[in-house]
Every structure is written in structure tokens, then in C-alpha cells.
Amino acid sequence: MAKIAAVLADQFEDIEFTRPKKAYEDAGHTVEVVGLEEGTVTGKHGEQVQVDVKVSNADYDAYDALFIAGGFSPDILRADDEMVEFAKQFMDDMKPVFTICHGPQLLINTKTLDGRDITGYKSILVDLENAGAKLHDTSVFVCQNQLVSSRTPDDLDDFEKASVELLQEKGL
Template identity: 65%
Template sequence: MAKVATLITDMFEDIEFTSPKEALEEAGHTVVTIDTEGNKAIRGKQGEARVEIDHGIDDVKPDDFDALFIPGGFSPDILRADDRVVAFAKKFMSDMKPVFAICHGPQLLITARSLDGRDITGYKSIRVDLENAGAKYHDEEVFVCQKQLVSSREPKDLPAFNREIVNLLKEKEL
């Protein structure tokens, strides 16, 4: 089963973390939360979810994980200001490991300069940013690019997103 690194900080979109986390865990995968610092709790922007952070970014390496999950909300925009977090995400993309990004999650991949020539979807307000980063935007509930990058637009797309992230990990037998 896969060990999934989750880059997350305060102001994440609650359901965009809790729903995929549940789907991954039900499929037998381990979800590990990572922020700029460990040993703390964070809150979602809706105030519904409280998450204990498992590790700070300095305590982990991309090679310790099989896949990367980036929930949306304001969290990806906050995290992309930290070069350590950006480098962590970039390594998953350059190694072609599974990456799951929903809503504003792709903002972190834009900053990592990892989307040139890739197909993706995301929240409509970042469409131009994605296109400027060299990605081809698809206005679909879920898009899987090169059997590696799974993206969705918003909370209503979660059933399709969850299905595809679980399917991709099953296909890769992680």
C-alpha cells in the first residue's frame, strides 16, 4: 500500500482534505501530513476540520513516499512561498510519482515549474495561471495526465477525484 505525503497548512479547504484522505485510507493507504513545521495542529478555512501535522518539511524526503496529495483552499498558496515545500513537490513531478491536486492545489505545482506541457484542471480562477505555466487546461471534473497527475476543480468533483486517485494507486500497485 502507498504512503501518501500530504502538503497542507492552515486555511485548507476542509472537505478537499477529509474526503480524499478517507478514500485513500479506506483503500488501505497511509496519509501523512506535512507542513513547514511539525508538532502542531492546523484548521481548515471552514472551521470544520482540525488536522494534526505529522512532520515538518525538514523531517521528510520525497523518497520516503509513494505519492503526493495537495488539497485546495488557501493552503497551497501559503505553502508555495516556502522553497523547501516547492522543492519537495517538484521532486514528485520530476520523478513521475503520482501527484493528486484539487482546486487551488496546482498553485504549488505552478511555482515548482512542473506543469509545462502537462494536461490539468483546477479551480476556474487559476486557469490563466495554469495556462501561463505551460499547461493545457481542461474544464472537467477530473483529469488524469500521463497516468501520474490527477487533478480536479472543486469540492463537487470529489467523487470523481477520489475514484481516480485510488484507481491510479491500484494501477501502480503501490
């Protein structure tokens, strides 16, 4: 089963973290929260999540996939060079990456979206386009059997299904 790094900072969209995390764990996978600092991060609606490992101490090789929830968290995460480099490694190595809503903001800073197909929240579409991504207005899009993206919490059913299926297809 896969070990998934869920990168998270304060002001994440609660349901965009809790629902996929539960789906991954229900499928037998492990989710470890990687943050900027040790301690607790708080979602936009009050969800409290313990950070398991600080990004500077995270062993990239220990993870099979990356999960980026939305909300304001991705904008905070992309200002940190270590977090950007951590996420970039997943993209460069074609490890599975799952991102929803504002999650792709972190990927924009990795400079790995040029020519990639993606969807995301309406307010970041121009940013994704400026990063060279090809945009799709659909509930979920899977690019190159690696990058799973969705637009909003309304797309969670499709996002969770596509993410779990991708892990299964990869034998993780």
C-alpha cells in the same frame, strides 16, 4: 499499499482534505501530513489537523504519492522553498500527484507544468495556462498516468475514484 504525503497549511478547504484522506485510507493507504511547521493546521471551516512531519524533516523517498488539497493552503505552501522542492521531486520522478481546486498553485511554483494537462479552480486557470499547462474543463483529468486533478469539491467523487485507481494501476 502507498504512503501518501498530504501537504497542508492553514486555511485548507476542509472537505478537499478530509474526503480524499478517508478514501485513501479506506483503500488501505497511509496518509501522512507534511507541513511547514510542527503542530496543528486549521481548515477554512474549522477542521483541525495535526502535522505529522515538518517538510524540512520529511524523507521524500519514504513517500509513494503526493496529495495537495485546495483552499488557501497551496498559496501559503508555494511561498516556502523547501515545500516547492519537495513537491517538485514528485513531479520530476513521475510519482503520483493528486491535486484539487487551488492545489495546482503549489505545482505552478515547481515549474513542472509546461506541456502537462490539468484542470483546477476557475480563478487559477490563467495562472496554469501561463505556467504552460494545457487546460481541461472536466471533473477530473489524469495526465500521463501520474497527475490527477479536479476543479472543485463538487468533483470529489471522480477525484477520489481516479486517485485510488491510479495507485492500484501502479501496484501501490
